[in-house]
Amino acid sequence: MGAALGAVVIASLYFVKVLFLAVVIVAVGIGVTELVRSFADRGINIPLVPTLVGMTAMIGGAYWGGTPWLLGSFAMTVLVLMIWRMLRGTEDYVRDVTATILVMVYPSLLAGFAALLLADPGDQGRRGADMVLIFIATTVASDIGGYFAGISLGKHKMSAVISPKKTWEGFAGSALACMAVGGWLVAWRLEEDVWKGVLIGAVVVVFATLGDLIESAIKRDLGVKDMSSVLPGHGGMMDRLDSLVVALIPVWVLLTLLV
Structure with missing residues:
Protein backbone atom coordinates (compact mmCIF):
# COMPACT_ATOMS: atom_id res chain seq x y z
CA MET A 1 0.00 0.00 0.00
CA ASP A 120 7.44 27.35 -7.29
CA PRO A 121 8.37 28.35 -10.88
CA GLY A 122 12.12 27.69 -10.60
CA ASP A 123 13.82 25.52 -13.27
CA GLN A 124 10.66 25.58 -15.40
CA GLY A 125 8.59 24.26 -12.53
CA ARG A 126 10.86 21.30 -11.69
CA ARG A 127 12.08 22.88 -8.45
CA GLY A 128 8.57 22.98 -7.04
CA ALA A 129 8.13 19.25 -7.68
CA ASP A 130 11.56 18.55 -6.18
CA MET A 131 10.73 20.48 -3.01
CA VAL A 132 7.47 18.57 -2.58
CA LEU A 133 9.35 15.30 -3.09
CA ILE A 134 11.89 16.29 -0.43
CA PHE A 135 9.11 17.19 2.00
CA ILE A 136 7.20 13.93 1.47
CA ALA A 137 10.24 11.62 1.39
CA THR A 138 11.77 13.16 4.50
CA THR A 139 8.52 12.87 6.45
CA VAL A 140 7.95 9.29 5.29
CA ALA A 141 11.54 8.51 6.36
CA SER A 142 10.55 9.59 9.86
CA ASP A 143 7.80 6.97 9.98
CA ILE A 144 9.99 4.21 8.51
CA GLY A 145 13.05 4.95 10.64
CA GLY A 146 10.96 5.25 13.77
CA TYR A 147 9.09 2.02 13.04
CA PHE A 148 12.16 -0.16 12.59
CA ALA A 149 14.12 1.40 15.44
CA GLY A 150 11.08 1.21 17.68
CA ILE A 151 10.29 -2.48 17.14
CA SER A 152 13.93 -3.54 17.44
CA LEU A 153 15.27 -1.23 20.15
CA GLY A 154 12.30 0.58 21.68
CA LYS A 155 12.12 0.47 25.48
CA HIS A 156 11.57 3.98 26.84
CA LYS A 157 8.08 5.37 26.20
CA MET A 158 7.69 8.94 24.96
CA SER A 159 4.08 9.39 26.06
CA ALA A 160 2.34 6.34 27.50
CA VAL A 161 -0.91 8.27 27.87
CA ILE A 162 -1.19 9.64 24.31
CA SER A 163 0.72 7.11 22.19
CA PRO A 164 1.99 4.08 24.13
CA LYS A 165 3.86 2.59 21.15
CA LYS A 166 6.15 5.59 20.61
CA THR A 167 9.60 5.31 22.19
CA TRP A 168 12.67 7.52 22.43
CA GLU A 169 14.66 4.86 20.59
CA GLY A 170 12.16 5.06 17.75
CA PHE A 171 12.49 8.84 17.76
CA ALA A 172 16.28 8.48 17.39
CA GLY A 173 15.75 6.16 14.42
CA SER A 174 13.37 8.70 12.89
CA ALA A 175 15.93 11.47 13.35
CA LEU A 176 18.72 9.54 11.66
CA ALA A 177 16.50 8.53 8.74
CA CYS A 178 15.12 12.07 8.27
CA MET A 179 18.52 13.74 8.29
CA ALA A 180 20.04 11.15 5.94
CA VAL A 181 17.20 11.38 3.41
CA GLY A 182 16.98 15.17 3.71
CA GLY A 183 20.71 15.68 3.14
CA TRP A 184 20.78 13.27 0.19
CA LEU A 185 17.74 14.69 -1.64
CA VAL A 186 18.61 18.36 -1.14
CA ALA A 187 22.09 17.72 -2.54
CA TRP A 188 20.80 15.58 -5.43
CA ARG A 189 17.58 17.30 -6.50
CA LEU A 190 18.26 20.93 -5.56
CA GLU A 191 22.09 20.88 -5.82
CA GLU A 192 22.33 22.67 -2.49
CA ASP A 193 24.63 22.06 0.50
CA VAL A 194 24.04 18.79 2.34
CA TRP A 195 23.78 20.60 5.70
CA LYS A 196 20.59 22.32 4.52
CA GLY A 197 18.94 18.96 3.96
CA VAL A 198 20.21 17.65 7.29
CA LEU A 199 18.72 20.71 9.02
CA ILE A 200 15.40 20.16 7.25
CA GLY A 201 15.46 16.52 8.33
CA ALA A 202 16.16 17.46 11.94
CA VAL A 203 13.19 19.84 11.96
CA VAL A 204 10.94 17.35 10.18
CA VAL A 205 11.48 14.61 12.76
CA VAL A 206 10.33 16.92 15.57
CA PHE A 207 7.19 18.15 13.82
CA ALA A 208 6.33 14.79 12.24
CA THR A 209 6.42 13.20 15.69
CA LEU A 210 4.30 16.02 17.11
CA GLY A 211 1.82 15.57 14.24
CA ASP A 212 1.49 11.90 15.05
CA LEU A 213 0.95 12.67 18.74
CA ILE A 214 -1.64 15.34 17.91
CA GLU A 215 -3.71 12.88 15.90
CA SER A 216 -3.30 10.25 18.62
CA ALA A 217 -4.69 12.75 21.14
CA ILE A 218 -7.66 13.48 18.86
CA LYS A 219 -8.39 9.77 18.36
CA ARG A 220 -8.17 9.04 22.07
CA ASP A 221 -10.57 11.88 22.82
CA LEU A 222 -12.97 10.59 20.16
CA GLY A 223 -12.57 6.99 21.33
CA VAL A 224 -11.36 5.51 18.02
CA LYS A 225 -8.30 3.42 17.15
CA ASP A 226 -8.09 4.47 13.48
CA MET A 227 -9.92 7.22 11.64
CA SER A 228 -11.19 4.62 9.14
CA SER A 229 -10.06 1.50 7.26
CA VAL A 230 -9.76 3.07 3.82
CA LEU A 231 -6.04 2.12 3.56
CA PRO A 232 -5.45 -1.56 4.37
CA GLY A 233 -2.61 -1.92 6.85
CA HIS A 234 -2.52 1.82 7.51
CA GLY A 235 -5.97 2.69 8.85
CA GLY A 236 -7.52 5.94 7.67
CA MET A 237 -6.18 8.65 5.40
CA MET A 238 -5.65 10.94 8.40
CA ASP A 239 -3.46 8.22 9.91
CA ARG A 240 -1.11 8.86 6.95
CA LEU A 241 -1.56 12.62 6.74
CA ASP A 242 -1.03 13.40 10.43
CA SER A 243 2.76 13.75 10.26
CA LEU A 244 2.76 15.29 6.79
CA VAL A 245 0.46 18.23 7.41
CA VAL A 246 2.16 19.26 10.65
CA ALA A 247 5.70 18.97 9.22
CA LEU A 248 4.70 20.89 6.10
CA ILE A 249 4.79 24.41 7.58
CA PRO A 250 8.38 24.32 8.94
CA VAL A 251 9.59 22.60 5.74
CA TRP A 252 7.97 25.34 3.65
CA VAL A 253 9.61 28.01 5.81
CA LEU A 254 13.06 26.39 5.62
CA LEU A 255 12.94 25.72 1.89
CA THR A 256 11.77 29.29 1.29
CA LEU A 257 14.64 30.70 3.36
CA LEU A 258 17.41 28.31 2.33
CA VAL A 259 16.57 27.65 -1.34
Missing part, protein backbone atom coordinates in the same frame (compact mmCIF):
# COMPACT_ATOMS: atom_id res chain seq x y z
CA GLY A 2 2.83 2.39 0.86
CA ALA A 3 4.60 1.61 -2.43
CA ALA A 4 1.39 2.16 -4.39
CA LEU A 5 0.80 5.53 -2.73
CA GLY A 6 4.40 6.53 -3.42
CA ALA A 7 4.09 5.58 -7.10
CA VAL A 8 0.93 7.69 -7.48
CA VAL A 9 2.61 10.68 -5.82
CA ILE A 10 5.81 10.55 -7.89
CA ALA A 11 4.05 9.86 -11.21
CA SER A 12 1.61 12.74 -10.79
CA LEU A 13 4.22 15.06 -9.33
CA TYR A 14 6.66 14.88 -12.24
CA PHE A 15 4.36 14.27 -15.20
CA VAL A 16 1.29 16.46 -14.57
CA LYS A 17 1.58 18.82 -11.61
CA VAL A 18 -2.13 19.64 -11.67
CA LEU A 19 -2.82 15.92 -11.34
CA PHE A 20 -0.72 15.87 -8.16
CA LEU A 21 -2.78 18.80 -6.93
CA ALA A 22 -5.88 16.67 -7.52
CA VAL A 23 -4.27 13.81 -5.58
CA VAL A 24 -3.69 16.18 -2.65
CA ILE A 25 -7.27 17.44 -2.76
CA VAL A 26 -8.69 13.89 -2.85
CA ALA A 27 -6.42 12.69 -0.03
CA VAL A 28 -7.15 15.67 2.20
CA GLY A 29 -10.84 15.43 1.31
CA ILE A 30 -10.92 11.83 2.54
CA GLY A 31 -9.11 12.90 5.70
CA VAL A 32 -11.60 15.72 6.30
CA THR A 33 -14.49 13.31 5.76
CA GLU A 34 -13.01 10.91 8.32
CA LEU A 35 -12.70 13.69 10.87
CA VAL A 36 -16.22 15.00 10.26
CA ARG A 37 -17.71 11.52 10.64
CA SER A 38 -15.68 10.80 13.77
CA PHE A 39 -16.88 14.07 15.31
CA ALA A 40 -20.46 13.23 14.31
CA ASP A 41 -20.23 9.95 16.26
CA ARG A 42 -19.64 12.10 19.35
CA GLY A 43 -22.58 14.38 18.55
CA ILE A 44 -20.43 17.21 17.14
CA ASN A 45 -21.97 18.51 13.91
CA ILE A 46 -19.77 19.79 11.07
CA PRO A 47 -21.33 20.37 7.62
CA LEU A 48 -19.38 18.09 5.27
CA VAL A 49 -20.12 19.51 1.81
CA PRO A 50 -19.28 23.20 2.46
CA THR A 51 -16.22 22.07 4.41
CA LEU A 52 -14.97 20.07 1.41
CA VAL A 53 -15.74 22.96 -0.95
CA GLY A 54 -13.78 25.35 1.24
CA MET A 55 -10.86 22.92 1.50
CA THR A 56 -10.73 22.59 -2.30
CA ALA A 57 -10.83 26.36 -2.74
CA MET A 58 -7.98 26.79 -0.25
CA ILE A 59 -5.64 24.26 -1.87
CA GLY A 60 -6.48 25.29 -5.44
CA GLY A 61 -6.26 28.96 -4.51
CA ALA A 62 -2.83 28.42 -2.97
CA TYR A 63 -1.51 26.85 -6.18
CA TRP A 64 -2.88 29.44 -8.60
CA GLY A 65 -3.05 32.52 -6.36
CA GLY A 66 -0.36 32.05 -3.71
CA THR A 67 -0.48 32.79 0.00
CA PRO A 68 -3.10 35.60 -0.20
CA TRP A 69 -5.59 33.26 -1.87
CA LEU A 70 -4.89 30.50 0.63
CA LEU A 71 -5.48 32.75 3.64
CA GLY A 72 -8.38 34.57 2.00
CA SER A 73 -10.14 31.30 1.12
CA PHE A 74 -9.60 30.06 4.65
CA ALA A 75 -11.08 33.20 6.22
CA MET A 76 -14.11 33.21 3.90
CA THR A 77 -14.75 29.50 4.44
CA VAL A 78 -14.68 29.87 8.22
CA LEU A 79 -17.07 32.83 8.03
CA VAL A 80 -19.50 30.95 5.77
CA LEU A 81 -19.42 27.90 8.04
CA MET A 82 -20.07 30.03 11.13
CA ILE A 83 -23.12 31.54 9.45
CA TRP A 84 -24.19 28.11 8.16
CA ARG A 85 -24.16 26.68 11.70
CA MET A 86 -25.91 29.75 13.15
CA LEU A 87 -28.93 29.09 10.94
CA ARG A 88 -29.42 25.75 12.72
CA GLY A 89 -29.82 27.37 16.12
CA THR A 90 -27.67 28.35 19.07
CA GLU A 91 -27.54 25.12 21.07
CA ASP A 92 -23.95 23.74 21.06
CA TYR A 93 -23.01 26.50 18.60
CA VAL A 94 -19.59 27.22 20.15
CA ARG A 95 -18.72 23.51 20.35
CA ASP A 96 -19.64 22.81 16.71
CA VAL A 97 -17.97 25.94 15.34
CA THR A 98 -14.78 25.26 17.30
CA ALA A 99 -14.60 21.74 15.88
CA THR A 100 -15.31 23.10 12.39
CA ILE A 101 -12.44 25.59 12.61
CA LEU A 102 -10.15 22.79 13.83
CA VAL A 103 -10.96 20.73 10.73
CA MET A 104 -10.44 23.75 8.46
CA VAL A 105 -6.98 24.27 9.96
CA TYR A 106 -6.01 20.62 10.45
CA PRO A 107 -5.62 19.34 7.78
CA SER A 108 -7.14 21.77 5.24
CA LEU A 109 -5.15 24.99 5.76
CA LEU A 110 -1.91 23.15 6.50
CA ALA A 111 -2.21 21.09 3.30
CA GLY A 112 -2.44 24.31 1.29
CA PHE A 113 1.27 24.87 1.88
CA ALA A 114 2.02 21.81 -0.27
CA ALA A 115 0.38 23.69 -3.13
CA LEU A 116 2.58 26.71 -2.38
CA LEU A 117 5.68 24.52 -2.66
CA LEU A 118 4.42 22.91 -5.85
CA ALA A 119 3.78 26.28 -7.50
Whole structure:
Protein backbone atom coordinates (compact mmCIF):
# COMPACT_ATOMS: atom_id res chain seq x y z
CA MET A 1 0.00 0.00 0.00
CA GLY A 2 2.83 2.39 0.86
CA ALA A 3 4.60 1.61 -2.43
CA ALA A 4 1.39 2.16 -4.39
CA LEU A 5 0.80 5.53 -2.73
CA GLY A 6 4.40 6.53 -3.42
CA ALA A 7 4.09 5.58 -7.10
CA VAL A 8 0.93 7.69 -7.48
CA VAL A 9 2.61 10.68 -5.82
CA ILE A 10 5.81 10.55 -7.89
CA ALA A 11 4.05 9.86 -11.21
CA SER A 12 1.61 12.74 -10.79
CA LEU A 13 4.22 15.06 -9.33
CA TYR A 14 6.66 14.88 -12.24
CA PHE A 15 4.36 14.27 -15.20
CA VAL A 16 1.29 16.46 -14.57
CA LYS A 17 1.58 18.82 -11.61
CA VAL A 18 -2.13 19.64 -11.67
CA LEU A 19 -2.82 15.92 -11.34
CA PHE A 20 -0.72 15.87 -8.16
CA LEU A 21 -2.78 18.80 -6.93
CA ALA A 22 -5.88 16.67 -7.52
CA VAL A 23 -4.27 13.81 -5.58
CA VAL A 24 -3.69 16.18 -2.65
CA ILE A 25 -7.27 17.44 -2.76
CA VAL A 26 -8.69 13.89 -2.85
CA ALA A 27 -6.42 12.69 -0.03
CA VAL A 28 -7.15 15.67 2.20
CA GLY A 29 -10.84 15.43 1.31
CA ILE A 30 -10.92 11.83 2.54
CA GLY A 31 -9.11 12.90 5.70
CA VAL A 32 -11.60 15.72 6.30
CA THR A 33 -14.49 13.31 5.76
CA GLU A 34 -13.01 10.91 8.32
CA LEU A 35 -12.70 13.69 10.87
CA VAL A 36 -16.22 15.00 10.26
CA ARG A 37 -17.71 11.52 10.64
CA SER A 38 -15.68 10.80 13.77
CA PHE A 39 -16.88 14.07 15.31
CA ALA A 40 -20.46 13.23 14.31
CA ASP A 41 -20.23 9.95 16.26
CA ARG A 42 -19.64 12.10 19.35
CA GLY A 43 -22.58 14.38 18.55
CA ILE A 44 -20.43 17.21 17.14
CA ASN A 45 -21.97 18.51 13.91
CA ILE A 46 -19.77 19.79 11.07
CA PRO A 47 -21.33 20.37 7.62
CA LEU A 48 -19.38 18.09 5.27
CA VAL A 49 -20.12 19.51 1.81
CA PRO A 50 -19.28 23.20 2.46
CA THR A 51 -16.22 22.07 4.41
CA LEU A 52 -14.97 20.07 1.41
CA VAL A 53 -15.74 22.96 -0.95
CA GLY A 54 -13.78 25.35 1.24
CA MET A 55 -10.86 22.92 1.50
CA THR A 56 -10.73 22.59 -2.30
CA ALA A 57 -10.83 26.36 -2.74
CA MET A 58 -7.98 26.79 -0.25
CA ILE A 59 -5.64 24.26 -1.87
CA GLY A 60 -6.48 25.29 -5.44
CA GLY A 61 -6.26 28.96 -4.51
CA ALA A 62 -2.83 28.42 -2.97
CA TYR A 63 -1.51 26.85 -6.18
CA TRP A 64 -2.88 29.44 -8.60
CA GLY A 65 -3.05 32.52 -6.36
CA GLY A 66 -0.36 32.05 -3.71
CA THR A 67 -0.48 32.79 0.00
CA PRO A 68 -3.10 35.60 -0.20
CA TRP A 69 -5.59 33.26 -1.87
CA LEU A 70 -4.89 30.50 0.63
CA LEU A 71 -5.48 32.75 3.64
CA GLY A 72 -8.38 34.57 2.00
CA SER A 73 -10.14 31.30 1.12
CA PHE A 74 -9.60 30.06 4.65
CA ALA A 75 -11.08 33.20 6.22
CA MET A 76 -14.11 33.21 3.90
CA THR A 77 -14.75 29.50 4.44
CA VAL A 78 -14.68 29.87 8.22
CA LEU A 79 -17.07 32.83 8.03
CA VAL A 80 -19.50 30.95 5.77
CA LEU A 81 -19.42 27.90 8.04
CA MET A 82 -20.07 30.03 11.13
CA ILE A 83 -23.12 31.54 9.45
CA TRP A 84 -24.19 28.11 8.16
CA ARG A 85 -24.16 26.68 11.70
CA MET A 86 -25.91 29.75 13.15
CA LEU A 87 -28.93 29.09 10.94
CA ARG A 88 -29.42 25.75 12.72
CA GLY A 89 -29.82 27.37 16.12
CA THR A 90 -27.67 28.35 19.07
CA GLU A 91 -27.54 25.12 21.07
CA ASP A 92 -23.95 23.74 21.06
CA TYR A 93 -23.01 26.50 18.60
CA VAL A 94 -19.59 27.22 20.15
CA ARG A 95 -18.72 23.51 20.35
CA ASP A 96 -19.64 22.81 16.71
CA VAL A 97 -17.97 25.94 15.34
CA THR A 98 -14.78 25.26 17.30
CA ALA A 99 -14.60 21.74 15.88
CA THR A 100 -15.31 23.10 12.39
CA ILE A 101 -12.44 25.59 12.61
CA LEU A 102 -10.15 22.79 13.83
CA VAL A 103 -10.96 20.73 10.73
CA MET A 104 -10.44 23.75 8.46
CA VAL A 105 -6.98 24.27 9.96
CA TYR A 106 -6.01 20.62 10.45
CA PRO A 107 -5.62 19.34 7.78
CA SER A 108 -7.14 21.77 5.24
CA LEU A 109 -5.15 24.99 5.76
CA LEU A 110 -1.91 23.15 6.50
CA ALA A 111 -2.21 21.09 3.30
CA GLY A 112 -2.44 24.31 1.29
CA PHE A 113 1.27 24.87 1.88
CA ALA A 114 2.02 21.81 -0.27
CA ALA A 115 0.38 23.69 -3.13
CA LEU A 116 2.58 26.71 -2.38
CA LEU A 117 5.68 24.52 -2.66
CA LEU A 118 4.42 22.91 -5.85
CA ALA A 119 3.78 26.28 -7.50
CA ASP A 120 7.44 27.35 -7.29
CA PRO A 121 8.37 28.35 -10.88
CA GLY A 122 12.12 27.69 -10.60
CA ASP A 123 13.82 25.52 -13.27
CA GLN A 124 10.66 25.58 -15.40
CA GLY A 125 8.59 24.26 -12.53
CA ARG A 126 10.86 21.30 -11.69
CA ARG A 127 12.08 22.88 -8.45
CA GLY A 128 8.57 22.98 -7.04
CA ALA A 129 8.13 19.25 -7.68
CA ASP A 130 11.56 18.55 -6.18
CA MET A 131 10.73 20.48 -3.01
CA VAL A 132 7.47 18.57 -2.58
CA LEU A 133 9.35 15.30 -3.09
CA ILE A 134 11.89 16.29 -0.43
CA PHE A 135 9.11 17.19 2.00
CA ILE A 136 7.20 13.93 1.47
CA ALA A 137 10.24 11.62 1.39
CA THR A 138 11.77 13.16 4.50
CA THR A 139 8.52 12.87 6.45
CA VAL A 140 7.95 9.29 5.29
CA ALA A 141 11.54 8.51 6.36
CA SER A 142 10.55 9.59 9.86
CA ASP A 143 7.80 6.97 9.98
CA ILE A 144 9.99 4.21 8.51
CA GLY A 145 13.05 4.95 10.64
CA GLY A 146 10.96 5.25 13.77
CA TYR A 147 9.09 2.02 13.04
CA PHE A 148 12.16 -0.16 12.59
CA ALA A 149 14.12 1.40 15.44
CA GLY A 150 11.08 1.21 17.68
CA ILE A 151 10.29 -2.48 17.14
CA SER A 152 13.93 -3.54 17.44
CA LEU A 153 15.27 -1.23 20.15
CA GLY A 154 12.30 0.58 21.68
CA LYS A 155 12.12 0.47 25.48
CA HIS A 156 11.57 3.98 26.84
CA LYS A 157 8.08 5.37 26.20
CA MET A 158 7.69 8.94 24.96
CA SER A 159 4.08 9.39 26.06
CA ALA A 160 2.34 6.34 27.50
CA VAL A 161 -0.91 8.27 27.87
CA ILE A 162 -1.19 9.64 24.31
CA SER A 163 0.72 7.11 22.19
CA PRO A 164 1.99 4.08 24.13
CA LYS A 165 3.86 2.59 21.15
CA LYS A 166 6.15 5.59 20.61
CA THR A 167 9.60 5.31 22.19
CA TRP A 168 12.67 7.52 22.43
CA GLU A 169 14.66 4.86 20.59
CA GLY A 170 12.16 5.06 17.75
CA PHE A 171 12.49 8.84 17.76
CA ALA A 172 16.28 8.48 17.39
CA GLY A 173 15.75 6.16 14.42
CA SER A 174 13.37 8.70 12.89
CA ALA A 175 15.93 11.47 13.35
CA LEU A 176 18.72 9.54 11.66
CA ALA A 177 16.50 8.53 8.74
CA CYS A 178 15.12 12.07 8.27
CA MET A 179 18.52 13.74 8.29
CA ALA A 180 20.04 11.15 5.94
CA VAL A 181 17.20 11.38 3.41
CA GLY A 182 16.98 15.17 3.71
CA GLY A 183 20.71 15.68 3.14
CA TRP A 184 20.78 13.27 0.19
CA LEU A 185 17.74 14.69 -1.64
CA VAL A 186 18.61 18.36 -1.14
CA ALA A 187 22.09 17.72 -2.54
CA TRP A 188 20.80 15.58 -5.43
CA ARG A 189 17.58 17.30 -6.50
CA LEU A 190 18.26 20.93 -5.56
CA GLU A 191 22.09 20.88 -5.82
CA GLU A 192 22.33 22.67 -2.49
CA ASP A 193 24.63 22.06 0.50
CA VAL A 194 24.04 18.79 2.34
CA TRP A 195 23.78 20.60 5.70
CA LYS A 196 20.59 22.32 4.52
CA GLY A 197 18.94 18.96 3.96
CA VAL A 198 20.21 17.65 7.29
CA LEU A 199 18.72 20.71 9.02
CA ILE A 200 15.40 20.16 7.25
CA GLY A 201 15.46 16.52 8.33
CA ALA A 202 16.16 17.46 11.94
CA VAL A 203 13.19 19.84 11.96
CA VAL A 204 10.94 17.35 10.18
CA VAL A 205 11.48 14.61 12.76
CA VAL A 206 10.33 16.92 15.57
CA PHE A 207 7.19 18.15 13.82
CA ALA A 208 6.33 14.79 12.24
CA THR A 209 6.42 13.20 15.69
CA LEU A 210 4.30 16.02 17.11
CA GLY A 211 1.82 15.57 14.24
CA ASP A 212 1.49 11.90 15.05
CA LEU A 213 0.95 12.67 18.74
CA ILE A 214 -1.64 15.34 17.91
CA GLU A 215 -3.71 12.88 15.90
CA SER A 216 -3.30 10.25 18.62
CA ALA A 217 -4.69 12.75 21.14
CA ILE A 218 -7.66 13.48 18.86
CA LYS A 219 -8.39 9.77 18.36
CA ARG A 220 -8.17 9.04 22.07
CA ASP A 221 -10.57 11.88 22.82
CA LEU A 222 -12.97 10.59 20.16
CA GLY A 223 -12.57 6.99 21.33
CA VAL A 224 -11.36 5.51 18.02
CA LYS A 225 -8.30 3.42 17.15
CA ASP A 226 -8.09 4.47 13.48
CA MET A 227 -9.92 7.22 11.64
CA SER A 228 -11.19 4.62 9.14
CA SER A 229 -10.06 1.50 7.26
CA VAL A 230 -9.76 3.07 3.82
CA LEU A 231 -6.04 2.12 3.56
CA PRO A 232 -5.45 -1.56 4.37
CA GLY A 233 -2.61 -1.92 6.85
CA HIS A 234 -2.52 1.82 7.51
CA GLY A 235 -5.97 2.69 8.85
CA GLY A 236 -7.52 5.94 7.67
CA MET A 237 -6.18 8.65 5.40
CA MET A 238 -5.65 10.94 8.40
CA ASP A 239 -3.46 8.22 9.91
CA ARG A 240 -1.11 8.86 6.95
CA LEU A 241 -1.56 12.62 6.74
CA ASP A 242 -1.03 13.40 10.43
CA SER A 243 2.76 13.75 10.26
CA LEU A 244 2.76 15.29 6.79
CA VAL A 245 0.46 18.23 7.41
CA VAL A 246 2.16 19.26 10.65
CA ALA A 247 5.70 18.97 9.22
CA LEU A 248 4.70 20.89 6.10
CA ILE A 249 4.79 24.41 7.58
CA PRO A 250 8.38 24.32 8.94
CA VAL A 251 9.59 22.60 5.74
CA TRP A 252 7.97 25.34 3.65
CA VAL A 253 9.61 28.01 5.81
CA LEU A 254 13.06 26.39 5.62
CA LEU A 255 12.94 25.72 1.89
CA THR A 256 11.77 29.29 1.29
CA LEU A 257 14.64 30.70 3.36
CA LEU A 258 17.41 28.31 2.33
CA VAL A 259 16.57 27.65 -1.34
